[in-house]
Amino acid sequence: MSTIGLEKPRSLPAEISYASVGKKVLMAVTGLVAFAYVLGHMLGNLQIFAGRERLNDYAEFLHSLGWLLWVIRVFLFAFFVIHVWKGIQLKLENWASRPQRYVKNNTVQASLSSRTMIWTGLAVLSFVVYHILHFTVRITNPQYQKMVDDLGRPDVYSMVITGYQNNLIAVVYIIAVGLVCYHLTHGIASMFQTVGLNNPRFQPVLDKIAWTLAVLIFLGFISIPLGVMFGILQLPGGGL
Amino acid sequence: MNLTLHVWRQKNAQDKGRMETYQAHDITPDMSFLEMLDVVNEELVAKGIEPIHFDHDCREGICGACSLVINGIPHGGKRGCTTCELRMRNFKDGDEIYVEPFRARAFPVVKDLMVNRSAFDRILQAGGFVSVNTGAVPDGNAVPIPKTDADRAMDAAACIGCGACVAACKNASAMLFVAAKVTHLAWLPQGKVERERRVKKMVAQMDKEGFGNCTNYYECEAVCPKNIRVEVIARMNREYLRALPKKIE
Ligand code: HEM
Ligand code: FES
Numbered sequence: 001m002s003t004i005g006l007e008k009p010r011s012l013p014a015e016i017s018y019a020s021v022g023k024k025v026l027m028a029v030t031g032l033v034a035f036a037y038v039l040g041h042m043l044g045n046l047q048i049f050a051g052r053e054r055l056n057d058y059a060e061f062l063h064s065l066g067w068l069l070w071v072i073r074v075f076l077f078a079f080f081v082i083h084v085w086k087g088i089q090l091k092l093e094n095w096a097s098r099p100q101r102y103v104k105n106n107t108v109q110a111s112l113s114s115r116t117m118i119w120t121g122l123a124v125l126s127f128v129v130y131h132i133l134h135f136t137v138r139i140t141n142p143q144y145q146k147m148v149d150d151l152g153r154p155d156v157y158s159m160v161i162t163g164y165q166n167n168l169i170a171v172v173y174i175i176a177v178g179l180v181c182y183h184l185t186h187g188i189a190s191m192f193q194t195v196g197l198n199n200p201r202f203q204p205v206l207d208k209i210a211w212t213l214a215v216l217i218f219l220g221f222i223s224i225p226l227g228v229m230f231g232i233l234q235l236p237g238g239g240l
Numbered sequence: 241m242n243l244t245l246h247v248w249r250q251k252n253a254q255d256k257g258r259m260e261t262y263q264a265h266d267i268t269p270d271m272s273f274l275e276m277l278d279v280v281n282e283e284l285v286a287k288g289i290e291p292i293h294f295d296h297d298c299r300e301g302i303c304g305a306c307s308l309v310i311n312g313i314p315h316g317g318k319r320g321c322t323t324c325e326l327r328m329r330n331f332k333d334g335d336e337i338y339v340e341p342f343r344a345r346a347f348p349v350v351k352d353l354m355v356n357r358s359a360f361d362r363i364l365q366a367g368g369f370v371s372v373n374t375g376a377v378p379d380g381n382a383v384p385i386p387k388t389d390a391d392r393a394m395d396a397a398a399c400i401g402c403g404a405c406v407a408a409c410k411n412a413s414a415m416l417f418v419a420a421k422v423t424h425l426a427w428l429p430q431g432k433v434e435r436e437r438r439v440k441k442m443v444a445q446m447d448k449e450g451f452g453n454c455t456n457y458y459e460c461e462a463v464c465p466k467n468i469r470v471e472v473i474a475r476m477n478r479e480y481l482r483a484l485p486k487k488i489e
Contacts, residue, residue, distance in 0.1 A: 010444065012484065020413070020453040021443050021480045090453045094411035097345050097452030103246070103259055104338035106312025108408070110457035115410065117455065190456040196478030199471045 023086050028191035030083035035184060035191075037076060039213075042220040049227070052157040052236055056149050059156040084125055091118045113186040120183040127176035134169075135159065149236075161235050164228035174222050181218040185211050241267050241333035245280065247292055248340045250349050257349065259338075262292075269329035273316060274299060274306060276328055277339075293352040299324040301465060304400030307407070308353055309340040314404035314463045322402065322465040342407035346414070346449045357403050359449040360417060366445035367438035368421045370430050389427050396424035398466040405460035411452030416460035418446050419476035420468050426479055436483035443480060 016022040048055045062069060113120070130140070138144040141163065147155040164170040188210035192198050198206065227233040243264040250257030264280050271279070274296050281291035297305035306323040310316035316326040331337065339353065347355040397420070405416035422439050425431030431438075454473060461470045 010440075015440070015484060018447075019443055019480075020415075020447050020451075021477060022484075024453060024455075024477070025481065090455065094413075094452040094455070097412035097450060098343055098410075099345055100343050102309060102312055102340055102343055103248075104309075104312040104340065106317075107410075108313060108317065108459055108462035110410065110459045114455065114457050186456075193456045193470065193474050194477055196474045196476075196481060198474040200469050203470075 017086075023090055024194045026082055026086050027090070028194040030079040030086075031187050031191050033076070033079045034083060035188060038180060038184075039217060042217050045224060046220055048157060048160060048224055048233060052149065052155070055157045055160075056151075056153055056155060060153050063154075080128075084121070087118065087121055111186060113182050114190070117183060117186060120179045123179045124176065124183060127172075127179070130172075131176075134163065158235055160224065161228050161233055164225040164233075167229070170225035170229055173225050177218060177221040181214040184214040184217065188213055241269070241328070241331070241335075243267060243276075243331065243334070244336045246336065246338045247353070249292070249352055250341075252351055253348055267328050269327065271328045272299065272324055273308070273310065273326040273328065274324050293350075293354050295354050296324055301325040302400060304402035307342050307355065307357075307402060307404070309338075309342060309407055311338050314342065314407040315402075315465055317463070319462070320465060320467045322400075325465070342403055344403075344406045344412035344451065346412065346451050347403060347406065355403075357401075359451070360401050360403060360414070362449065363414070363418060363442055363445045364421065367434075367441035368425070370425060371434060372430075383429050385428060393424045393427035396420045396427070396468065396472050399424075399464075399468055400466060402465060404463045404465065406451060408459040408463040409452065409454075410457055410459065411455055413454045413460075414446050414449070414451040415454040415473050415476070416464060416468060416470065418442050419472040422479055423472045423475045426475070435479060436486045437488045439476060439479040439483050440488055 010019065016026060044058060047058050065072075107115070134140045135144075138159075144159045144162070147158050147162075149155040149157070164173070189203075189206045192202075192206055224233065245262045245264055246259050247262060248257060249260045262280055262284070264276055265283070267276050267279065274294070277292060277294060284291050295305045295307050297303045299306070301322045301324060304322075306315075308315070308323045310323065310326070315321060315323045316330065318326055318330055341347075341349050341353045342355050342357075344355075346359040347357055350356050399417060399420035401417060403414075403417070406412055406414050409415075422442055425438065426435045456470075458470050461468065
């Protein structure tokens, strides 16, 4: 049996990181940043269809940001860590809140994506680790490190196409992006509710917006591995 | 009609508990679910078996005492309906029905299908009130309130505190209940005075009682016998954000 009231009021940081509603706000804000990043990343990648020159220019531009690039990376990493940490913490607390389960379980209207956030999230986490090792650090396929274009710059274009010419890698990327987008079908709508921007009239619209954005992001990302698999995107000189 | 019931039986809070199977004979479609249990209990008593314990009071959907999770859905799945209002015409002859108590760490089982919901009382005591000085009754229209605000406050105030939202939530979260209480007061001028304090204290007490965190499943609104919408949760989140930077004592 618990007593009533707190011994003393929680400080602002304590509210945000321990109160149920506060933790959710952190999830929503960090989720929003991750969503914005995913959207931007997808749009940036689509430049591959404009050719080798264009994509490599874009990559060079990003790297020319120098210290600013590192600020962005650290910022994104911190948000990602908070999202994962609070997501796992929320889930553990929620499991503990119902120690005895129902013999007969039933679900009336909770979507499958809302009920699998932790699993899609953890799958995305493992993919992000692989993705960074694969295309950013390039240690899973060290031959990428030697790829340069005619101007002697890192040849991101050829690296991506070589990567997806391996069907297993292409399929892993397609599935992983599918999971990110499935996470977003609930996530995009959910963050509005979490920060209090929702009402019964807006809610069905919001669900449609979330699904539409998630599907568009999915199609944008998978167009690249599919483009390689179907030969629309080819290595310079057309050779394999 | 005749039915097969699988009912949770548990002697007391310490007992481990188990499902038991009983037959319900000659049930008429116009009986309520609780009346059906009354019939089963009569038979159990005649056989010398301890009757099934369950909570009930008004039996007309206004007090919030009745509970039960029927086939996995609190109050049985008929929208806007409490267990005591649920009619047996919603079932068919020969149906198997699972009857379990509301499950949540914050709602410990007292006996069989009865759970202790006093965690809700403590949340209300933490901030679900308006402080007023006693004295003469104020004039009814002394404080003007826009009709739409009054309507919204009334919609939220329809909450009877039954706890079905907690039982339905996959996280055993009490957000719909707490949000209904927070918003119904925050909509009214009398309640606005203490709004920051109220939302922070009630959320803190809710967390302390061991309810889960809301992850926007919206199962709660599907089972609420008073049709309270998750809109109140969005409003409470906004109340909370508003109160966040403010100091309360
Ligand atoms: C590209 C990466 C990711 C994006 C764009 C993203 C986006 C989002 C968004 C927008 C939300 C909704 C927040 C809310 O309900 O207010 C969310 C929720 C959630 N995310 Fe992620 N997320 C990503 C990665 C992850 C990872 C790696 C995990 C691993 C644990 C994770 C776990 C969760 C969980 C458990 C929730 C539900 C939390 C709740 O509703 O209370 N997410 N995510
Ligand atoms: S017994 Fe009063 S609401 Fe059901």
